[in-house]
Every structure is written in C-alpha cells, then in structure tokens.
Amino acid sequence: MTVAVLGVGVMGEALLAGILQGGRPVAEVLAAEKRPERAAELTERYGVEVVGNAEAVKRADTVLFVVKPYDMGPLLDEVAASARPGQLFVSLAAGITTSFVEARLPGGVAVVRVMPNTPALIGEGMAAVSPGSNAGEEHLREAEDLLRSTGRVTRVPEKHQDAVTAVSGSGPAYVFYVVEAMIEAGVHLGLTRATATELVVQTLAGSAALLRDTGEHPTVLRERVTSPGGTTAAALRRLDDGGVRAAFLGALEAARDRSRALSSGEPV
Numbered sequence: 130m131t132v133a134v135l136g137v138g139v140m141g142e143a144l145l146a147g148i149l150q151g152g153r154p155v156a157e158v159l160a161a162e163k164r165p166e167r168a169a170e171l172t173e174r175y176g177v178e179v180v181g182n183a184e185a186v187k188r189a190d191t192v193l194f195v196v197k198p199y200d201m202g203p204l205l206d207e208v209a210a211s212a213r214p215g216q217l218f219v220s221l222a223a224g225i226t227t228s229f230v231e232a233r234l235p236g237g238v239a240v241v242r243v244m245p246n247t248p249a250l251i252g253e254g255m256a257a258v259s260p261g262s263n264a265g266e267e268h269l270r271e272a273e274d275l276l277r278s279t280g281r282v283t284r285v286p287e288k289h290q291d292a293v294t295a296v297s298g299s300g301p302a303y304v305f306y307v308v309e310a311m312i313e314a315g316v317h318l319g320l321t322r323a324t325a326t327e328l329v330v331q332t333l334a335g336s337a338a339l340l341r342d343t344g345e346h347p348t349v350l351r352e353r354v355t356s357p358g359g360t361t362a363a364a365l366r367r368l369d370d371g372g373v374r375a376a377f378l379g380a381l382e383a384a385r386d387r388s389r390a391l392s393s394g395e396p397v
C-alpha cells in the first residue's frame with residue numbers, strides 16, 4: 130500500500146512525519162513538491178522519494194492532497210489522467226468539497242475530505258473526516274489510520290466541515306492569539322517578557338491537561354478558579370464588558386463563511 134503526499138508545506142510535512150513515525154515503511158511513501166530545493170530537503174530529512182505529481186498518483190494507492198485550496202483545481206486537472214478506479218484521494222484543503230474533487234476525476238476514485246490542525250506536528254492534532262459519494266467504510270478507515278498517526282480523529286457529516294474548520298482547523302491560531310495578549314498584559318503589569326511567557330505557556334498547558342484529563346466541563350473548572358468577590362471575577366467581568374464571548378461567536382462565523390467561500394477554488 131503506497132501513500133503519496135502532494136504538497137509538503139506546514140500540514141503536508143506534519144502528515145509525512147506522522148505517517149513515517151507511525152511505522153509505515155519509507156519505501157511505501159512518496160512525496161511531491163514543486164521546488165527542487167524543498168524536495169532535496171525532504172529526502173535528506175525523511176529519506177522519502179520525491180517525484181512529480183503525476184508519477185506519485187500513478188504509483189500510489191492513497192493520495193493525500195495538502196496544497197492550498199486555490200491550487201486544488203489545477204493540481205487535480207494535472208493528475209486526473211493518472212488516476213485509476215480503486216484509488217483513495219484524501220483532500221486536506223480548507224473549503225474544498227468532495228464533489229469539487231470528484232467532478233475532476235474519473236469515476237471509481239474514492240474521495241475523503243479531512244480538516245486537520247497544526248498540533249499534528251507533535252502528534253497532538255485534531256482531525257475530522259467525511260466521506261465523498263464513492264467512499265466506503267474501508268476508505269474512511271484508511272484515512273483515519275493515516276491521520277491517527279498525527280493525533281485524534283473523528284467523523285463528521287461533510288455539511289459540518291466548514292464549522293469544523295472554524296473551530297479546530299483555525300482553532301490553534303485563536304489560542305496563540307490569546308496567549309500573545311496575556312503575555313503582553315503581563316509585561317504591561319511589570320513582569321519581564323521571559324517570566325510572563327513562562328507563566329502563560331505553562332498556565333495554558335496545565336489548563337489544557339486539566340480539561341482533557343479530568344473530563345470536567347470548562348464551566349466547572351472556571352468556577353473553581355473564580356472566588357466570590359475575588360481577582361478572577363474582576364477580570365472575567367472586564368472580558369464580558371469587552372464582548373469577548375460575542376467576538377468569538379462572530380470570529381468563528383467569519384471563519385465558517387470563509388471556508389464556504391473557498392469551495393469555489395478561486396484565489397483571494
């Protein structure tokens with residue numbers, strides 16, 4: 130079973146590394162990249178064979194598409210003649226629907242859509258998979274097995290993929306944004322940047338572990354921090370005054386809408 134990764138940027142490299150660390154022999158993995166210097170770097174780093182897109186598709190049983198949404202149309206047009214019935218094509222491109230992919234391929238190619246996120250780089254990713262019209266249980270399992278080497282995987286109906294993109298696909302960026310804001314606030318209060326960074330990063334890591342390991346609802350965990358008339362209540366009141374909760378709702382709606390718009394495959 131040969132797997133090919135087409136487009137080895139941020140997400141493609143996370144997947145490639147995860148697949149290899151998950152124990153798949155490097156002889157059963159191919160990569161395709163546009164720039165020769167990037168191809169050489171990947172071979173040196175992972176020992177993986179880097180070939181052209183069409184050759185990768187000819188030789189692979191499963192093909193992972195990890196290029197930008199607007200590169201999907203041209204790439205599918207480039208490789209369609211090399212595709213054959215029985216193959217599995219997995220798209221990780223935000224907004225690109227399984228019907229967009231299926232319409233550009235010969236019949237009999239199974240398509241699965243995935244929304245991953247960047248913690249996949251350290252095996253802590255969250256990915257959601259959805260089947261296209263020709264994809265069966267075996268295709269979903271194959272996609273899930275590949276993604277599981279980079280973290281957790283869940284199944285969602287494809288109509289929810291734009292919401293998934295808004296929540297977990299883009300989600301790490303919102304968390305880093307909050308981290309940046311808290312560090313800046315700590316510096317404003319007189320802490321050194323190094324101390325503020327250490328305090329915030331460990332507070333984030335500890336809180337995330339508490340959420341996951343206890344399985345407690347975030348409201349319960351927040352209430353445990355919030356003493357009556359205390360410091361946390363004073364801070365949370367200011368966040369509510371600032372409309373932070375409503376801003377998150379608006380932000381995720383904007384991400385969902387952008388994901389929907391990307392399905393046209395048009396550049397920005």
Ligand SMILES: NC(=O)C1=CN([C@@H]2O[C@H](COP(=O)(O)OP(=O)(O)OC[C@H]3O[C@@H](n4cnc5c(N)ncnc54)[C@H](OP(=O)(O)O)[C@@H]3O)[C@@H](O)[C@H]2O)C=CC1
Pocket residue numbers: 135136137138139140141161162163164182195196197198200204221222223244245246247298299
């Ligand atoms: N980054 C993220 O957090 C997430 C990204 N995604 C999705 O993953 C996909 C990739 O994103 P990301 O990894 O961030 O983007 P990158 O730009 O880092 O990676 C895309 C890679 O594809 C290469 N590429 C472009 N066109 C071709 C082609 N025709 N043939 C072969 N390789 C090609 C690019 O090469 P070059 O640089 O030379 O152009 C680049 O290395 C996107 O569709 C995105 O929506 C999904 C969830 C999260």
Ligand SMILES: O=C(O)[C@@H]1CCC=N1
Pocket residue numbers: 223294298299
């Ligand atoms: O910002 C983006 O479009 C991609 C998809 C999800 C995360 N990054």
